[in-house]
Amino acid sequence: MSLVTTDFKDHMGILTLNHPEKRNALSKALIQDLVSGLREMKQAGARTVILRAPQGVQVWSAGHDIQELTVGGHDPQTYADPLRQAVRAIERFPAPVIAMIEGGVWGGACEMVMSCDLIFATPESTFAITPARLGVAYSIDGTLNFMKTVGLPLLREMLFTADPITAERAVQYGLINHILPADELERFTFGIAGRIARNSPLCISLLKEELRILAEAHPLTPEAFERLQNLRRALYSSEDYQEGLQAFFQKRTPDFKGR
Numbered sequence: 415m416s417l418v419t420t421d422f423k424d425h426m427g428i429l430t431l432n433h434p435e436k437r438n439a440l441s442k443a444l445i446q447d448l449v450s451g452l453r454e455m456k457q458a459g460a461r462t463v464i465l466r467a468p469q470g471v472q473v474w475s476a477g478h479d480i481q482e483l484t485v486g487g488h489d490p491q492t493y494a495d496p497l498r499q500a501v502r503a504i505e506r507f508p509a510p511v512i513a514m515i516e517g518g519v520w521g522g523a524c525e526m527v528m529s530c531d532l533i534f535a536t537p538e539s540t541f542a543i544t545p546a547r548l549g550v551a552y553s554i555d556g557t558l559n560f561m562k563t564v565g566l567p568l569l570r571e572m573l574f575t576a577d578p579i580t581a582e583r584a585v586q587y588g589l590i591n592h593i594l595p596a597d598e599l600e601r602f603t604f605g606i607a608g609r610i611a612r613n614s615p616l617c618i619s620l621l622k623e624e625l626r627i628l629a630e631a632h633p634l635t636p637e638a639f640e641r642l643q644n645l646r647r648a649l650y651s652s653e654d655y656q657e658g659l660q661a662f663f664q665k666r667t668p669d670f671k672g673r
């Protein structure tokens with residue numbers, strides 16, 4: 415059974431995350447279905463795609479599948495990591511992807527949502543960036559993606575505390591576009607999607623790609639990149655990284671020693 419269901423009507427694609435038992439954790443399998451759903455929507459000629467979870471969920475997505483994070487000195491978040499594949503697929507999709515959010519958005523799912531072009535959420539939705547809770551070396555690309563949307567003061571707070579922020583704060587700081595009551599979210603989202611679908615798809619596709627390329631125009635020196643790689647390697651080879659994962663599996667609070 416697919417972990418992401420697809421639907422297509424009136425030039426609009428709808429992708430629904432559908433693995434409630436694992437709180438829509440972004441496993442390899444789920445991401446594979448998501449990426450192939452996007453491919454299907456592209457072939458169908460979608461002029462916009464709505465990415466959602468089933469109505470009424472408490473957790474939109476619990477983020478990276480923690481069971482699939484690598485241990486033993488390997489970088490857990492490489493270029494080939496499923497989350498990176500999902501982010502690239504959304505960013506390079508030739509039409510706007512709209513995230514429609516109800517419930518908690520955790521860790522990697524928060525980055526995935528931020529890579530969408532527009533984000534509409536209910537007041538009860540929350541957003542958390544969690545590497546510090548797990549002791550994970552967060553991907554460099556992921557950090558840069560957040561810096562494109564979130565100002566540094568809020569980003570530092572989210573990264574250092576790993577606490578969820580409310581939809582109200584998220585809209586106030588420009589992380590998301592609109593907050594709608596749960597019973598209006600769908601109508602509002604489909605209304606905007608319909609308006610986008612009636613505009614020039616070629617023009618919108620060009621604008622999306624232009625924004626992506628311009629937002630990425632920040633060259634990094636090889637020395638700076640290698641320094642970041644060194645720092646990341648130290649973290650994912652640490653006892654604390656093992657402790658963060660063990661604590662999650664054992665359903666307890668981690669006891670980080672700083673080594």
Ligand code: LCV
Nearest residue numbers: 435436437439476477478479480481520521522544545550
């Ligand atoms: C695998 C899971 C997960 C999960 N993976 O339900 O950005 S980074 O660097 O942090 C990156 C590495 C990342 O994204 O990491 C993941 C960040 N996510 C989190 O820290 C959230 C972890 N999950 C939770 O705190 C809770 O599950 C929430 C609050 C989301 C939902 O709580 P709830 O009581 O509704 P359970 O905890 O009972 O979860 C139901 C099942 O889903 C699994 C979890 O282990 C449980 O499995 P079992 O039924 O086999 O016990 N699950 C939840 N999240 N990220 N598996």
